[in-house]
Amino acid sequence: NAGVTQTPKFRVLKTGQSMTLLCAQDMNHEYMYWYRQDPGMGLRLIHYSVGEGTTAKGEVPDGYNVSRLKKQNFLLGLESAAPSQTSVYFCASTTATANSYNEQFFGPGTRLTVL
């Protein structure tokens, strides 16, 4: 099993450009999440999904959109990138099984720089 994978690993954008980050998991997890990590601030939740076709806002959703057309994939989009979106982005997933301990499994991250 590959677990959680993220594409791309690195990206540099100019202000105003758009891009999509792809997250894929092969564990048949129902729940998926996008976080951003900034120095001294830990991880903050951007958007999440509890199942195919459903998404919801997290703590810092502004400037981002997401889609979950397939259960295994969760896409994060930046329509018009801003320097404030320079960050490391992590995707995570977990199961919805009622008696599980709900560990979130994380991808390796995408380092995004917006100039």
Place this chain on the structure above:
Amino acid sequence: AQSVTQLDSQVPVFEEAPVELRCNYSSSVSVYLFWYVQYPNQGLQLLLKYLSGSTLVKGINGFEAEFNKSQTSFHLRKPSVHISDTAEYFCAVRSSGSARQLTFGSGTQLTVLP
């Protein structure tokens, strides 16, 4: 809303010395608590978790944590650290929402010195 406070942003310690990384949380309901580790340029990996039962939780790599409900703390400890323990450590609490969201602390950078 839940919150997590990691009181130390940087903890330097010499090899083979003991270490404690502090974590306090705020919540008005029952919580699940987690410690994750992030090695340089990698994703997060679960160290240990507290869901219920014994308040002393043992994790991987010789780490353990103690849940203290009265002090709302979940401090991480290791009796003897190694160079390879150098990493950033995050405390997290599971939110009360149905999507099993985690709220993370700001992280503690543990640096083990030779």
